[in-house]
Amino acid sequence: ETGVTQSPTHLIKTRGQQVTLRCSSQSGHNTVSWYQQALGQGPQFIFQYYREEENGRGNFPPRFSGLQFPNYSSELNVNALELDDSALYLCASSLEPSMNTEAFFGQGTRLTVV
Amino acid sequence: AQTVTQSQPEMSVQEAETVTLSCTYDTSENNYYLFWYKQPPSRQMILVIRQEAYKQQNATENRFSVNFQKAAKSFSLKISDSQLGDTAMYFCAFTPGNTPLVFGKGTRLSVIA
Numbered sequence: 001e002t003g004v005t006q007s008p009t010h011l012i013k014t015r016g017q018q019v020t021l022r023c024s025s026q027s028g029h030n031t032v033s034w035y036q037q038a039l040g041q042g043p044q045f046i047f048q049y050y051r052e053e054e055n056g057r058g059n060f061p062p063r064f065s066g067l068q069f070p071n072y073s074s075e076l077n078v079n080a081l082e083l084d085d086s087a088l089y090l091c092a093s094s095l096e097p098s099m100n101t102e103a104f105f106g107q108g109t110r111l112t113v114v
Numbered sequence: 115a116q117t118v119t120q121s122q123p124e125m126s127v128q129e130a131e132t133v134t135l136s137c138t139y140d141t142s143e144n145n146y147y148l149f150w151y152k153q154p155p156s157r158q159m160i161l162v163i164r165q166e167a168y169k170q171q172n173a174t175e176n177r178f179s180v181n182f183q184k185a186a187k188s189f190s191l192k193i194s195d196s197q198l199g200d201t202a203m204y205f206c207a208f209t210p211g212n213t214p215l216v217f218g219k220g221t222r223l224s225v226i227a
Binding site: 033035040041042043044045048056058088090092097098099100102103105106107108110 | 118146147151156157158159160161164166205207209211212213214215216217218219220
């Protein structure tokens, strides 16, 4: 167990709807990164939050947005869901954004868009 | 572009045998970290081993070791004395510059009794 928890574990949504995924980071970690893992693929970086500010973003459209709260937990919001958004969404927390800092992953949220 | 290539989509190994998973990457950065992650059916990514690019000595963690060839941009993972619990997806990843993790597509490893 890494101490990173994600909710819900599974979710089914209809195309066009909006969804919010949640991540509780490991105690003491101020950095959260979100990744999208499509079936049969490796995770792709969506964005990172450091001390409640966005600290980098991957190649995802603006309908993917996020928040980080004062307790360093985080949300990923996706608007206007598309079928291709079906994937496993992983969050990872770390002590700081530095590249040599170990990232601890949650078990992911499996999102299915129908 | 920063990319990671894992050329073996699937591999299998007999219990107690040794297996090597290959990984190559591409970057113009000189300073980076390399990682191997394991993703069992539980879906949680678990760090197996990591290597600092400026260190020539290959990293080792118990039964897991790497062969890091910086000039060739190669970073293979060797698992010795394979166990049934090693069955999982294995992802090679790195952090080029000060960026988040860049992952390969993974290798599915099956350990056969």
